[in-house]
Amino acid sequence: MKKFKKTYPIICIYSVLFFLTLHPIQSQINDSDRIVGSWFFDSESSFAEVDREVNDFMEANPQLRVKMQSAYTGKTITFLANGAYGQVLGDGTRASGEWYIREDALFIKSQNDVVYTFQFKIQDNKLVLTTVSQNRESKSVVPNQYFTKI
Structure with a gap:
């Protein structure tokens, strides 16, 4: 019993240290692993956050608004584990490329x-x-863009 009382605190300390060192590695793996798959564009949430200036411009140009919404609505993106990326817009336009994560940022490289x-x-099944x-002159x-995993 005395031996257990002496070794128990040591075992606890080593266990805590093990899990603390494992956590940063696990979080790096999770982002790359969790993004893999196909994602469906949530147009309602995404369009709700459009900048007022952009929204006013779209209101003044209804044909442009319809074209933009038809491209985004129904959009799906796919991240493969091998780094390949695919996108299908709502109007059927396809694009592909490569993706990678570095320093908490996602980079997508197009075919061009x-x-x-x-x-x-x-978070959960949301991206x-x-x-x-x-640059400051261009604005998205x-x-x-909100997505739900499919």
């Missing part, structure tokens, strides 16, 4: 070698992609 940068958050603007029409 254009790299798009996103901040991302995954939010926030466009990182490369839908800055926060």
Whole structure:
């Protein structure tokens, strides 16, 4: 019994240290693993956050609004474990490329070698992609894109 009383605290300390060192490794693996799969665009949530200036412009140009909404509504994106990326817009337009995660950012490289940068958050079966603007002159029409895993 005395031996158990002496070794029990040591076992507890080693167990805590083991789990603390495992946590950062586990969180890095989770982001890449959890993003793999297909995601369906949530148009209601995404369009609700469109900038007022963009919304006013779309109101003044209804044909452009319809074209934009038809492209985004029904959009699916797919991240494969091997780094391949695919996208099908609501109007059937397809695109492919590569994806990778580095320093808490998601990078998508198109077939034309254009790299798009996103901040991302995954919670349960929900994904939010926030466009990182490369310069101050350009603005994303839908800055926060909400997706549900399918």
